[in-house]
Amino acid sequence: MYAAPPLRLLILSLATSTALAKTITVGIGTSEASRPLHVPVGKCTDVDEEEVYTLDLKQPCRAFTGVMCTGQTVMLHPGEHTSERPVPVGSLLCE
Numbered sequence: 001m002y003a004a005p006p007l008r009l010l011i012l013s014l015a016t017s018t019a020l021a022k023t024i025t026v027g028i029g030t031s032e033a034s035r036p037l038h039v040p041v042g043k044c045t046d047v048d049e050e051e052v053y054t055l056d057l058k059q060p061c062r063a064f065t066g067v068m069c070t071g072q073t074v075m076l077h078p079g080e081h082t083s084e085r086p087v088p089v090g091s092l093l094c095e
Contacts, residue, residue: 023041025039026057029052031086034054039092041094045093046067048090051086052083057077057079059094059095060094062076065089067090067091068091
């Protein structure tokens, strides 16, 4: 039976944690359902949801009304953001 050298395991675990560190999970709540959305850090991610009631953020993110990070924008700090009226979220850019 072959055991991987400790250095190989260390490199593999560092690569895995680095890959995971480059995305965050954003909770998004619509009139239909709530779901997690995996967003790459520092890259524009299209959401294309017309009726968002809740965004739950772990890091600061900019929410845009248009896709490809266009349209009106608002900077949201970590935490849960809710609205009684639906808000269009076309895309997100998280730091």
